[in-house]
Every structure is written in structure tokens, then in C-alpha cells.
Amino acid sequence: MSPRNVAVLGATGSIGGSTLDVIARHPGRFRASVLVAHRDTAGLAALCERFRPDLAIVADPAMEADLARRLAAAGVQCDVASGADAVTAAAAGPLCDTVVAAIVGAAGLESTLAAARAGKRLLLANKESIVMAGALLLEALRQGGGDLIPIDSEHNAIFQCLPGGRPDLDKVGVRRLILTASGGPFRGRARADLAGVTPDQACAHPKWSMGRKISVDSATLMNKGLEVIEAHHLFAAPVDAIEVVVHPQSLVHSMVDYVDGSVLAQLGNPDMRTAIACALAWPERIEAGVAPLDLAAHARLDFERPDTDTFRCLALAFAALRAGGDATAILNAANEVAVDAFLAGSLPFLGIAELVERVLEELPAEPVVDVQTLVGRDAQARRTARDVLHRAYC
Ligand SMILES: NC(=O)c1ccc[n+]([C@@H]2O[C@H](COP(=O)([O-])OP(=O)(O)OC[C@H]3O[C@@H](n4cnc5c(N)ncnc54)[C@H](OP(=O)(O)O)[C@@H]3O)[C@@H](O)[C@H]2O)c1
Numbered sequence: 001m002s003p004r005n006v007a008v009l010g011a012t013g014s015i016g017g018s019t020l021d022v023i024a025r026h027p028g029r030f031r032a033s034v035l036v037a038h039r040d041t042a043g044l045a046a047l048c049e050r051f052r053p054d055l056a057i058v059a060d061p062a063m064e065a066d067l068a069r070r071l072a073a074a075g076v077q078c079d080v081a082s083g084a085d086a087v088t089a090a091a092a093g094p095l096c097d098t099v100v101a102a103i104v105g106a107a108g109l110e111s112t113l114a115a116a117r118a119g120k121r122l123l124l125a126n127k128e129s130i131v132m133a134g135a136l137l138l139e140a141l142r143q144g145g146g147d148l149i150p151i152d153s154e155h156n157a158i159f160q161c162l163p164g165g166r167p168d169l170d171k172v173g174v175r176r177l178i179l180t181a182s183g184g185p186f187r188g189r190a191r192a193d194l195a196g197v198t199p200d201q202a203c204a205h206p207k208w209s210m211g212r213k214i215s216v217d218s219a220t221l222m223n224k225g226l227e228v229i230e231a232h233h234l235f236a237a238p239v240d241a242i243e244v245v246v247h248p249q250s251l252v253h254s255m256v257d258y259v260d261g262s263v264l265a266q267l268g269n270p271d272m273r274t275a276i277a278c279a280l281a282w283p284e285r286i287e288a289g290v291a292p293l294d295l296a297a298h299a300r301l302d303f304e305r306p307d308t309d310t311f312r313c314l315a316l317a318f319a320a321l322r323a324g325g326d327a328t329a330i331l332n333a334a335n336e337v338a339v340d341a342f343l344a345g346s347l348p349f350l351g352i353a354e355l356v357e358r359v360l361e362e363l364p365a366e367p368v369v370d371v372q373t374l375v376g377r378d379a380q381a382r383r384t385a386r387d388v389l390h391r392a393y394c
Pocket residue numbers: 009010011012013014015016036037038039040041043059087101102103104105107125126127128151152153208209210211212213214272
């Protein structure tokens with residue numbers, strides 16, 4: 001059997017690194033054929049030296065010459081390209097049959113859609129693309145005829161707890177999807193305690209090691225809000241059939257509640273390699289390098305309701321999902337601007353939810369027509385968010 005050719009979009013990131021770790025454990029089974037980064041040419045060149053892909057891409061065209069120089073110096077012979085269009089073309093192109101969509105933010109939308117349309121096995125980490133364009137992504141998948149397997153740990157857990165991956169929930173007797181949330185680094189704090197928290201404090205996640213954007217989203221609970229929207233699209237689940245429960249140990253990755261009262265859960269140590277290995281090999285199981293779960297050593301599994309008065313981003317995400325149309329794309333764009341500003345020190349932590357809420361108020365939802373319109377609305381939401389930021393905080 002020839003190995004599956006895997007394009008890793010976001011290879012230099014946290015998910016990219018975990019994916020390449022799993023691939024390296026199974027050299028006869030998987031090959032990293034395309035590696036993509038944004039600007040980190042040193043990181044990408046080092047990965048190319050180790051994995052010898054057919055093609056390496058930097059999304060920023062200004063970095064292409066630097067990447068080519070580094071690869072030549074290391075004696076690596078592979079094609080080099082740059083620019084967002086090259087990323088999109090590679091995701092749909094002949095060098096891969098599997099695409100790991102692990103670019104952070106809305107920048108991952110076009111390549112994710114392209115992989116879906118081309119019928120690749122799509123391993124979806126880039127939750128922002130489904131939050132922005134859920135219906136369009138599912139339509140692209142239907143056209144392409146490939147599989148989508150979520151590698152967000154919660155959705156991967158639900159995928160594993162459902163019969164046959166992503167069935168019609170009514171037909172298989174599902175009552176609720178229960179997403180677990182760690183609660184992030186500020187779980188249990190009151191609003192007043194959060195006024196002065198710093199980016200480093202927000203990024204110090206108690207259980208998961210992740211990129212900075214998703215770490216801040218975890219601290220605000222916007223990450224869980226984005227995941228509610230993701231679950232709604234991925235599993236065609238009504239918004240009222242999705243519940244969030246805080247589970248600080250992060251061992252139960254999510255659950256499915258069936259009408260007969262059975263609740264199926266997927267458990268494991270908090271390590272993204274489990275979900276990635278599951279998605280790469282599905283329906284088979286392969287070793288992922290993850291330590292076996294020692295439940296007796298952990299002793300406790302706690303659950304509590306989320307505090308949506310303090311962590312308002314979760315409530316805003318539910319409200320945007322209920323509003324319909326492109327409200328979730330507006331929410332996502334405003335959040336990306338807000339998180340960037342917080343990480344840059346120009347917006348306080350509590351300002352993230354305030355900014356998102358103001359942008360949602362200023363831009364009422366419109367119907368989703370096509371990708372171009374959606375990208376235009378994303379740009380409009382970013383402009384509005386910068387404008388609000390400037391007026392209110394600068
Ligand atoms: N980390 C997790 O445990 C986790 C869990 C579930 C879901 N996710 C989702 O997975 C995605 C990636 O998260 P992460 O934590 O791996 O992020 P990360 O560590 O910040 O890595 C982001 C990756 O995306 C690349 N990138 C950024 N902008 C790009 C652009 N415009 N074009 C092409 N590549 C670009 C970066 O390249 P450079 O290195 O060159 O900047 C890097 O390789 C996010 O959507 C996140 O929500 C992550």
C-alpha cells in the first residue's frame with residue numbers, strides 16, 4: 001500500500017507539529033508531501049529537512065527567496081512557492097490526498113474550501129473557516145465527495161461517540177451534544193479580577209499547549225463559542241441541542257446524550273495527537289505517542305456550568321448562531337481583531353467581549369450568498385472592529 005500524501009497547512013504551528021509527530025511514527029503509512037507556513041522560514045526549512053516534502057509554501061510572498069535560500073543551504077530539493085493562491089492550489093492539487101487544515105484564523109478559509117471541493121480527506125482544525133462559512137463548506141464537501149474528520153478535540157470526541165461519524169442525529173436517537181470546556185486559566189474568577197490580566201497570563205492554559213490566538217480564545221471562552229457553532233454545522237445539530245459544560249480536568253473531551261438516557265463520552269489525556277491520529281487513520285486506529293490514561297491517578301472528574309456573565313464571549317457566540325446569516329462570520333472577524341489587539345497590549349482582556357458585541361450591534365446579520373460576499377463582510381467587520389477599537393480604547 002502506498003503512503004497517503006498529507007498536506008499540512010500550518011505546519012510550523014502547534015497542530016502542525018503534532019500532526020508531523022504522528023506522521024513520523026508511521027512512515028510507511030503517511031508522507032508529508034506539502035508543508036505550508038506563513039512567514040516562519042527557519043521553522044519551515046527545518047521541517048523540510050526532516051520530512052522531505054515535494055512542495056514547501058510560505059503564504060507571505062516576501063519570504064519566498066529566504067525559504068529557497070535556506071533549503072538550498074540545507075541541500076533540500078523540493079519545489080518552493082508563495083502566496084495565498086499557491087496554498088489554495090496545493091490544497092486542491094495532485095500532490096496530496098489528505099489535507100490538514102491547521103492555519104489559524106480566517107486566513108485558512110480559502111484553502112479549506114478548496115480541499116473540500118477537490119474531494120480530499122479534510123482534517124479540520126481551522127474552526128474559524130467553518131464558523132465563517134459553515135453552509136458553504138458543507139456544500140463544497142458534498143460537491144467534492146471527500147470525508148471531513150474534525151480534529152478539534154471536542155468534535156473529534158463527538159465524531160467518535162456517534163455511529164458512523166456524522167450521521168443524521170434524529171435517525172440515530174441523539175438528544176444533545178455536550179461539549180466540554182476546561183474553563184481556561186481564569187476559571188472561577190469574577191469579572192473584576194480580570195480587568196488587568198496580561199496576554200501571557202491568558203496564554204498560560206492549565207491543560208493544553210496551543211498557539212496564542214486559540215489560547216486567548218480559551219481564556220475568554222470564545223473558543224467554546226466557536227466550537228458550538230462548529231458543532232452546529234458539522235453535525236447538523238439544532239442550537240438548543242448543544243450544551244457546554246465546564247470540566248477542568250480536560251479528560252472527557254465531549255459527550256453525546258442519546259434519547260434512551262445513555263451518554264457516550266470519549267476520554268483521553270489532553271494531547272491533540274489522539275484526535276489527529278484518529279482522523280489520519282480513520283476508521284482504523286494507530287499509535288499516537290500519547291500516554292495511556294491513568295484514571296485512578298487523576299481520581300476526580302468534575303463538571304460545572306459555564307459562567308456566561310463573566311465570560312460573555314460564549315453567550316455572544318450562541319446569540320450570533322441564533323441570529324443566523326453571516327452573524328457568526330462577523331463575530332469571528334471582530335474576535336480576531338480583538339484578540340490581536342489584546343495580544344499587542346492595546347485592548348484590555350474584558351474589552352474583547354465588548355468589542356465583539358459592539359461590532360455585532362453595528363453590523364446586523366445578512367444572508368450568506370457566496371464566498372466573495374462573505375470575504376467582503378469579513379473585511380467590513382474588521383474595519384468596523386478597528387474603528388470601534390480606535391474610538392473606545394485609543
Ligand atoms: N493548538 C491546538 O491545540 C488546537 C486545538 C484545536 C483547534 N485548533 C485550531 O487549529 C488552528 C491552528 O491553531 P494552532 O494552535 O496550531 O496555531 P499556531 O500554533 O499559532 O500556528 C498557526 C499556523 O498557521 C500558520 N499561518 C498563520 N497565518 C497564515 C496565513 N495567512 N497563511 C498560511 N499559514 C498561516 C502559521 O505559520 P507561521 O508559523 O509561519 O506564522 C502556523 O504554521 C486554529 O484554527 C485553532 O483554532 C488548535
